[in-house]
Amino acid sequence: MEIQLLSFGKIAEIITVKHVNIEGISDTDGLKSHLEAQFPELKNVKYKLAVNKLIVQSNTSLTHHATVAIMPPFSGG
Amino acid sequence: MEIQLLSFGKIAEIITVKHVNIEGISDTDGLKSHLEAQFPELKNVKYKLAVNKLIVQSNTSLTHHATVAIMPPFSGG
C-alpha cells in the first residue's frame, strides 16, 4: 500500500521522498523499520510519528493512503 | 520637639497638618497615641510609620526635626 510522508525539521533533510510503497507492512513499527533501513541516518534521530494528524503513542495500524508525519523534537517558540 | 509629618493615601485626608510639636514624647509609640488622640479617625485605619525614610518595625525614638511618614496599606501597581 501507499503511504504519504511528511518530513519535518532535520528529518526533512534525511527523508526527501513524499511517499513510500510498502508491501507486507501494516503498522507504524513496520514503517519505522522500513524507513530506518532505507534512510540509515534516521536511526540517529529521536522522532515521533503522527498518522493522519494524530500523534502515535504506540504501534498503530496503517491503511492505504494514510499520511504519516515524521517529526523530530519540537523547537518552536 | 518638632516633628515633620508626611501623610499619604487615605491618611492624608485625616491628618492635614504638616508638623506637630510634641512635649514629653520621645518615641513613635508616643507619637501614635498623640496623633490618635488628635485625629480619632486614625484609630480605624491600619498604618505604618517611617522615620526619616526608614520603615519602623517596633517602637523607635524620635529626635527634634525628625520626619515621620504615616502610611496606610500600599496599593500601587
Next chain:
Amino acid sequence: MSEKKIKNIFVEGAISPQFIAESIAKHSSKTEIGGHGIFLGQVRKDKIDENTVAAIEYTAFEDLALEKMHLIREDIFEKYPLTCMHIYQSLGTVKAGEICLFVFTSSAHRKPAIAACEEVVERLKAELPIWGKEIFEDGSHQWKENK
C-alpha cells in the same frame, strides 16, 4: 472541537514591536481587565564554536500545530479566569534580535494572567510541532533544540 473555532497563530517573519503595541492598545476597551501577562521570544545571536547565529528559520506542521494549540487554549481557559488570550508564532526567517513568539494573556487580576502566560509558553514549546533552524553567518545551519 469544531473546525471554525480554530484560530491561526502563525505569522510570516518577525513580530514587530508595533504589532505588539497595537495588540495592547486594542485591550483598552476591555475595561474588566486588570492585568496582562506577556511573553516575547527573541532570537539570540548565539555563538557556537566560531560561528554566530544570524537568524532562525521556522517551519511547522501547521494543521497539527493549530489543532494542538486549540486544545491548549481550551485547557487554559478552563483552568484560569481569562478575559482573552492571543498567541503569535513566526514562520520563515526571523533575524537575531527580532521577536519570534508573542504570548498575551489578560485577566481581571494579575495572578491568572501571569500563570496562564507561563503555562501557554511551556506547553507551546513542548507540544507544538514547530521547528527552528539556526542559520549561521557563514550560511551553514543547525537545528535548534528547546531546553
Next chain:
Amino acid sequence: MSEKKIKNIFVEGAISPQFIAESIAKHSSKTEIGGHGIFLGQVRKDKIDENTVAAIEYTAFEDLALEKMHLIREDIFEKYPLTCMHIYQSLGTVKAGEICLFVFTSSAHRKPAIAACEEVVERLKAELPIWGKEIFEDGSHQWKENK
C-alpha cells in the same frame, strides 16, 4: 547593580502602548536576550454598588519607593541571570482601560525572565509606598486596596 545609582520608575499619567513598543524595540540590539517577561497593570472599570470607577489617581512616597525599588532590583539581579529589567509605575490620573504599571524583564532564557517578572510585580505591590485612589464617575472616591 552594585553601584548606588537609583533609577526612577515613575511616569506621569498612563503608560502608552507606543512607549511599550519603543521599550521592546530598544532590545533588538541586545542579541544575548532570548526571552522577555512583561506584566502590564490596567485600570479596571470596577462597579461598586451603583458607582463605576472612571480612573485611579496614584500618589507615592517617591523617595522611599525608589529606595525600596532599588533594593528589590538588587535582590532580583542577584537571584536571576537577567540581561535587564525596566519598571514603570504611573503617578497621577490613569483612566479605566489605560496602563498604570509596566514591568519588563529580559534574560537569555525564558524561565528567569518570567520568574523575575512575576516576583517584581508581587514585591512592588507589597513593598512600595504607592497609593491608588479610585475616582468614580460621580466624582466620589475610595482608596484602592491590593489583594
